[in-house]
Amino acid sequence: MSSAVRAPGKLSKKTKSDIAWGYFFILPQLIGVLVFVLFPLVYVLVLSTLEWDGLGERTFVGLSNYVTEFNNPDFRLSLKNTFYYTLLTVPTSVVLALVVALALNKLRFKGFYRVIFFAPYVTSLVAAGVVWIWVYNPDFGLINTYLNLWFGIKGPQWLLDPNWVMPSIAIFSVWWGLGFNVVIFLAGLQGIPAVFREAAQIDGANKWQTFRHVTLPLLSPTTFFVLIISIIGSFQVFDQAFIMTLDGGPGNSAYTMVYYLRELAFVDFVFGRSAAVAVILFSLILAFTLLQFRMQRRWVHYG
Amino acid sequence: MTEGNRLTRRDFLKLGGAGVAGASLLGLYGCGGGGSSGMQIDWASWANSGEATRFREYTDQFMQDHPELQVTFTPTPTYDDYHPKILTQLNGGTAPDVFYAGDIWVAQFIKNGTIKPLNDLMTGPDSAAKPGEFADGLWGPAKTDDGTIYGVAVDCNPTLLWFNKKVLQGAGINDDPTELYENGEWKWDVLQQMAEKVAAQGDTNGLMFENGNNWFWSWCRQNGGSPYDGDTCVANEDAKSVEAFQWMTDNVKSGAFTYAGNLPTGQTSDAQFNSNRAAFVQAGRWVLPVFKQNTSLEYDVVPFPTNTGNKMEPGWVATAYMVMNKKTESEKNAFEFLTNFTSAAGQEFRLETGGNAVPSVTEGADEVVTQGDDLEGDKYFLEIRGTGLVGYSELEVPGLVENMQDVFEKRLWLKSGDGDVQATLEETAAMANKGIKENRT
Numbered sequence: 072m073s074s075a076v077r078a079p080g081k082l083s084k085k086t087k088s089d090i091a092w093g094y095f096f097i098l099p100q101l102i103g104v105l106v107f108v109l110f111p112l113v114y115v116l117v118l119s120t121l122e123w124d125g126l127g128e129r130t131f132v133g134l135s136n137y138v139t140e141f142n143n144p145d146f147r148l149s150l151k152n153t154f155y156y157t158l159l160t161v162p163t164s165v166v167l168a169l170v171v172a173l174a175l176n177k178l179r180f181k182g183f184y185r186v187i188f189f190a191p192y193v194t195s196l197v198a199a200g201v202v203w204i205w206v207y208n209p210d211f212g213l214i215n216t217y218l219n220l221w222f223g224i225k226g227p228q229w230l231l232d233p234n235w236v237m238p239s240i241a242i243f244s245v246w247w248g249l250g251f252n253v254v255i256f257l258a259g260l261q262g263i264p265a266v267f268r269e270a271a272q273i274d275g276a277n278k279w280q281t282f283r284h285v286t287l288p289l290l291s292p293t294t295f296f297v298l299i300i301s302i303i304g305s306f307q308v309f310d311q312a313f314i315m316t317l318d319g320g321p322g323n324s325a326y327t328m329v330y331y332l333r334e335l336a337f338v339d340f341v342f343g344r345s346a347a348v349a350v351i352l353f354s355l356i357l358a359f360t361l362l363q364f365r366m367q368r369r370w371v372h373y374g
Numbered sequence: 375m376t377e378g379n380r381l382t383r384r385d386f387l388k389l390g391g392a393g394v395a396g397a398s399l400l401g402l403y404g405c406g407g408g409g410s411s412g413m414q415i416d417w418a419s420w421a422n423s424g425e426a427t428r429f430r431e432y433t434d435q436f437m438q439d440h441p442e443l444q445v446t447f448t449p450t451p452t453y454d455d456y457h458p459k460i461l462t463q464l465n466g467g468t469a470p471d472v473f474y475a476g477d478i479w480v481a482q483f484i485k486n487g488t489i490k491p492l493n494d495l496m497t498g499p500d501s502a503a504k505p506g507e508f509a510d511g512l513w514g515p516a517k518t519d520d521g522t523i524y525g526v527a528v529d530c531n532p533t534l535l536w537f538n539k540k541v542l543q544g545a546g547i548n549d550d551p552t553e554l555y556e557n558g559e560w561k562w563d564v565l566q567q568m569a570e571k572v573a574a575q576g577d578t579n580g581l582m583f584e585n586g587n588n589w590f591w592s593w594c595r596q597n598g599g600s601p602y603d604g605d606t607c608v609a610n611e612d613a614k615s616v617e618a619f620q621w622m623t624d625n626v627k628s629g630a631f632t633y634a635g636n637l638p639t640g641q642t643s644d645a646q647f648n649s650n651r652a653a654f655v656q657a658g659r660w661v662l663p664v665f666k667q668n669t670s671l672e673y674d675v676v677p678f679p680t681n682t683g684n685k686m687e688p689g690w691v692a693t694a695y696m697v698m699n700k701k702t703e704s705e706k707n708a709f710e711f712l713t714n715f716t717s718a719a720g721q722e723f724r725l726e727t728g729g730n731a732v733p734s735v736t737e738g739a740d741e742v743v744t745q746g747d748d749l750e751g752d753k754y755f756l757e758i759r760g761t762g763l764v765g766y767s768e769l770e771v772p773g774l775v776e777n778m779q780d781v782f783e784k785r786l787w788l789k790s791g792d793g794d795v796q797a798t799l800e801e802t803a804a805m806a807n808k809g810i811k812e813n814r815t
Contacts, residue, residue: 124772125461126486204638210577230638233790314639318585318776321636322784337458339773340482 115353118346125340136347146348148323149331152237156327157305159241160248165297167245168252169290173282175253176260185257189250196247200314203243204230207315230315233324240311240325248304252297259293260286291371299363306356309333328352413704414444415711419474420456421449424663425730432724436714443707464488467701471708472715475697480525481515481770485813489697492523495709502717507735511688514764516695525695526716527734529725531658532691532758533592534751535565535581535679536665539672541653545572551676552751555685562596562621562681565654569630572653581654582643583626585635585783587775588765589656592690594618595763598682602766605814607806610799618681619795623786633787635779647673658692659743659755660730666748675751677758691762693734732759767810774809778802 082090094101119136123129140146171188175181191199206213207229215226229239263286271281287294309329316325319334326334328348335345421429426449433447448470450456457479463469464483475483483489496505508527516525537551547568554560569580583589591609594601599614601607609615625631632652634643644661646652648668655661656678665671680687696716702708714720718738725731725742732755733739744752768774785791785798 124482124486126464126482126488201639204640207638208641231636233788317636317638317642318779321788322790323780334773334776337454338776341773 115346115349118343119350121343121346123342125336125342132343136343137351140344140347140351145323145326145331149326149328149348152324152326153306153308153328155237156241156244156308157302159238160244160305161298161301163241164245164248164252164301165294168249168256168297169294171249171253172256172260175257181257185250185254188253191247192250194247196310197314199247200243200311204315207239231321233320233322236316236320236324240308240315243315244305244308244311248301252301255297256290256293259290262293263289288372292373295363295367295371299360302359302363303356306352306359413442413707414446415472415704415707416446416448416470417472417711417715418448418450418456418460418470420451420453422451425449426451428724428727432715432720435723436711439714440710443710445711464699469699469701471702471704472696472698472712474528475525475695477515477693477695477764477769478772478775480695480697482772483697484515484518484524485770488700489524490700490702490705492526492698492709492712493521495705496523496526496713500706500710500713502713502719503735507718507737509691509734509736509759511691511761511763512693512734512759514693515769516697525697526712527693528696528716529721529731530691530693530734530759531660531731532755532762533589533656533658533689534675534677534754534758536647536655536657536661536673536675538647538650538653539674540650541572541578542568544578545575545653547571552674555676555679558685560676560679560685562679565679566625566630569625569653570628573629573632577651579632579646579652580630581625581632582634582646582652582656583622583631583787584643584656585633585779585787587768587778587782588690588692590619590622590782591763591766592678592688593622595689596678596680596682596687597621598680598687605767605810607766607768607803607810610796610803616795616799619786619799621681623793623795626787627793635783635787647671659732662748663730673749675749675754677754686757686761689758689762691759691764693764732756734759736760768806771809771813774806774813777809778805781805 120131120133121129122132122136175184175188178184209215209226209228209231212226212229214229218224218226227235229235267285267289268281271285276284307329308327312319312325312327312330313333319326319330329352332345332348332352335341335348417433419425419429429447429449433445437443437445450459453476456474457476460469460473460475460479469488475489480489493505495501496503503526505523509530512527512530513523516527517523535551542548545568549564549568551560551565551568554564565581571580572578573580591601594609594612594615597614597618599609599612599618601609601612601615609619622631626633632646634646637643637646643652643655644657644664647655647661648664648671650671665673677686678689696712698705698708698712715724716734718733718735721733721735722739722742725733725739729742729746729748732743736759740756743755768778781798781802783791785801786793786795
């Protein structure tokens with residue numbers, strides 16, 4: 072009897088052996104995922120209900136770590152800053168990347184320009200951040216120098232002014248991450264068959280109408296992907312704040328959620344509270360991603 | 375079933391061999407248990423590239439002197455990354471036999487029982503540096519109230535004011551702070567006037583003012599204040615401390631002092647000083663190697679000015695400790711390394727070329743500070759070492775100092791702050807006393 076018509080539940084010795092070998096071969100990867108992904112994930116959930124200083128006894132405290140954090144002004148500040156950063160970077164980077172991709176799509180040598188725009192993204196974030204610290208220097212930085220030279224404007228204090236710290240980090244992040252989004256959009260644009268645009272033009276559509284009613288809807292799966300990735304990335308922002316500011320910036324104005332949870336764990340030694348913040352961050356990202364997947368039905372077209 | 379579909383005996387043995395090898399490897403990791411085997415000593419510290427080179431040279435020298443011992447040194451480039459790494463190793467039972475610990479971390483390691491008391495060893499016959507040889511004020515959190523010693527100061531860094539001669543002259547100031555100090559005329563109002571004059575130039579800063587409790591408490595002491603009474607922060611009640619904070623706040627607001635607590639990497643106080651844009655910085659000897667490389671820089675050091683009748687009041691002495699892992703395989707050998715490393719000879723070896731710290735022992739190694747002609751005010755480092763303090767009980771509480779500094783920054787040093795000194799001190803003192811009390815229980 073061939074395996075194709077074998078009754079379910081009755082596997083031949085050969086099939087069983089194949090399955091066993093299959094498991095055997097994925098075992099190293101499986102162990103890796105279990106030990107380095109699933110176990111830490113579950114352990115963070117457990118840790119968030121404990122009081123632990125990293126070395127001593129672990130005490131179960133229920134949900135009190137969550138209560139403490141929700142009442143903590145530093146946590147609320149980090150939450151506010153993270154949302155502010157998301158609001159500043161996500162729409163800007165998505166719209167800007169789309170505009171640049173549309174422009175590049177028309178150009179000759181687009182491969183060359185793609186490399187130019189992608190260059191910051193392959194540069195180490197730390198190295199680029201250090202350079203931008205100098206760009207933002209209020210006295211002799213590139214930006215303030217030219218603001219003064221060209222427009223006679225005295226530029227802001229950038230990283231030294233609590234009100235300008237998050238916008239400064241956001242501008243840098245948009246510059247750094249733009250290339251990635253541009254490349255994704257370019258790939259999306261090149262995947263749209265020319266026949267749709269031609270049909271629209273034959274029907275008398277102008278350029279804007281073609282873009283609005285043909286290109287944009289057909290590009291929507293790419294836009295959706297870029298949006299999801301950008302939002303997740305913006306919620307996890309850490310490196311920029313860590314590199315570009317000292318101890319979280321003036322008045323902790325650069326505290327983001329990941330920055331804050333690191334401080335809790337490795338400065339304050341309150342690992343339980345730090346894990347609670349991590350769980351809250353995880354829940355927020357999950358909620359936003361699920362919400363977007365729900366919303367996508369209204370605006371994403373898979374052709 | 376064909377032979378190709380099943381595990382042959384040969385295949386099984388091969389895999390079995392791999393399994394045994396894997397298990398052996400895991401076993402090797404597992405048997406770590408803390409520290410290393412008896413004749414092998416592992417030690418670790420944070421260290422920049424220059425320090426790491428010097429520490430490697432010391433390690434080699436130690437092995438030459440102790441051919442029966444094998445010593446491995448593992449540096450971590452940054453202070454911030456170092457302690458989480460040690461913490462992970464302590465949890466995993468793979469921490470080094472002896473290792474550096476910052477002041478706040480010593481208190482944590484004592485609390486968690488992960489490091490050994492050293493009194494018996496330090497007073498024993500194998501000790502190369504007895505407790506009495508170290509400067510009194512340096513034990514800080516490494517010595518508990520009952521006198522138990524858990525860590526030895528590897529060296530220290532008494533803090534002074536570094537002044538930039540060119541910047542002072544550029545502002546028309548010809549008085550030499552060192553001479554003023556020697557004449558007993560180095561007082562708060564003199565520093566303030568100089569800083570105001572320099573800041574008035576527009577493109578130079580008077581005094582670069584750091585955000586650090588140890589600096590604030592030092593300024594309080596220069597005013598004759600006592601910000602702590604035993605384990606209790608009384609900065610809000612002590613009139614001299616309140617007055618000192620008011621003075622600092624006024625100077626930051628007026629611009630005579632430039633708030634440097636939020637300057638990003640590469641643009642910090644020492645960078646401003648190094649580029650002749652600041653007249654005074656508060657620092658230990660750690661800045662010397664950088665300043666020495668700058669041939670266009672003319673500088674020297676002077677103690678903090680006082681606002682009392684005394685020429686000098688207790689300053690802040692920064693230090694780090696070497697501690698011993700409680701789970702070390704060989705206490706004797708680990709201590710042999712620790713005591714030699716911290717002895718006068720060990721400190722002399724480590725510091726004679728770098729010159730970025732001051733010996734923590736009061737005799738036998740001071741030449742590393744006074745030799746050479748780098749600074750006229752070299753001797754002040756030694757004087758401050760003798761009178762200064764490491765810090766107060768707040769150092770024992772993780773995160774407390776940072777949280778207090780955040781409040782000071784928000785309320786007093788930033789332009790947006792309310793500038794209410796008394797209310798700020800009430801808030802921070804309450805924060806300190808609550809944290810210290812909770813940590814003790």
